[in-house]
Amino acid sequence: MITDARSRGMDVTTESYPYTMGMTSIQAAMFDHKEEEPATYYASLLWPATGEHLTKESFLEYRKQGGMVIVPGNTPENVHAAVVSPLTMIASDGFLSKGQGHPRTAGTYALVLGRYVREEKALDLMTALNKMTLMPAQRLEKRAPMFKEKGRIRVGADADITVFDANRVIDKATYEKPARYSEGIQFVLVNGVPVVKDGQLVGGVVPGRAARAPILQ
Numbered sequence: 001m002i003t004d005a006r007s008r009g010m011d012v013t014t015e016s017y018p019y020t021m022g023m024t025s026i027q028a029a030m031f032d033h034k035e036e037e038p039a040t041y042y043a044s045l046l047w048p049a050t051g052e053h054l055t056k057e058s059f060l061e062y063r064k065q066g067g068m069v070i071v072p073g074n075t076p077e078n079v080h081a082a083v084v085s086p087l088t089m090i091a092s093d094g095f096l097s098k099g100q101g102h103p104r105t106a107g108t109y110a111l112v113l114g115r116y117v118r119e120e121k122a123l124d125l126m127t128a129l130n131k132m133t134l135m136p137a138q139r140l141e142k143r144a145p146m147f148k149e150k151g152r153i154r155v156g157a158d159a160d161i162t163v164f165d166a167n168r169v170i171d172k173a174t175y176e177k178p179a180r181y182s183e184g185i186q187f188v189l190v191n192g193v194p195v196v197k198d199g200q201l202v203g204g205v206v207p208g209r210a211a212r213a214p215i216l217q
Contacts (some may be wrong), residue, residue: 002087013139015091016082021092022073023048023173025100030071035060047068050099051176070102070175083112084122089139090131096179104180109162109172110182116172116209122164123165144213159192 001056005012011209019114024030034041035054045054045061054062062069091195097118109132120151123131137151149158162185167177169184172190188196 006087009150009178013087013089013135014082015089015136016079017090017092017094017104017108018083018116019102019104020072020074020076020079021046021069021070023070025066026059026069027066031063044072046175048102048175048178049098051100053198068101069207079167083116088131090128091136094178095179099179100115101178103171103173103175103180104174106179107173107182110164110169110185111171113164114168114184118169126132140211144211147212159189161187161189163187 002012002014007167013019019155019160026084035056042054042056042059045053045059046052046059046069048068052058052070083090091111092104092108094108096105112128112132113125117125117128133151135151137147141147141150148158150160164186165184167184169182171182172180173182174180181199185196186199187194191209193205195202195205195207
């Protein structure tokens with residue numbers, strides 16, 4: 001679909017994270033009229049706040065309560081095709097609340113570098129890094145000029161740098177333990193300030209800046 005749109009002159013791209021499961025609100029419309037499903041349907045849903053797979057009873061209770069739920073999202077084959085496509089950027093919209101959420105929050109980039117690059121050799125290292133850095137920056141700089149200083153290592157650019165061991169980097173986050181740190185990442189700098197040092201999170205530093213775009217009239 002995207003390739004066809006681009007062949008007709010449309011400026012279309014996409015992004016993907018390397019997981020078959022997604023996360024959404026349990027009160028979303030997709031769950032309307034799901035009160036009488038087989039037990040296997042409810043068991044396919046994971047409540048990240050407790051790590052439990054749901055039953056009909058817990059599904060109905062959490063629907064009343066509200067919150068985020070892990071849901072089946074795609075097949076491994078489709079995820080693989082999306083990640084390796086030259087049109088796809090690697091991205092994650094995940095978040096954690098009290099250490100619970102989706103593993104894409106902590107593991108997306110290390111998973112791609114460890115599995116797709118090193119283990120499967122489905123992507124070469126520079127292509128994977130481009131998908132994570134320069135491609136998104138170039139896409140966003142059309143609306144937010146500050147991204148012209150992102151996604152590149154050069155004099156004058158923002159010093160947002162990750163230092164990792166390509167022979168060791170791998171994700172450790174799981175659906176049950178989504179906040180696990182990845183292995184093989186020694187340093188992360190944001191605007192030149194270390195937020196990860198010697199593989200450990202640095203506390204008390206918040207060097208990030210909001211990325212703002214001008215309001216269109």
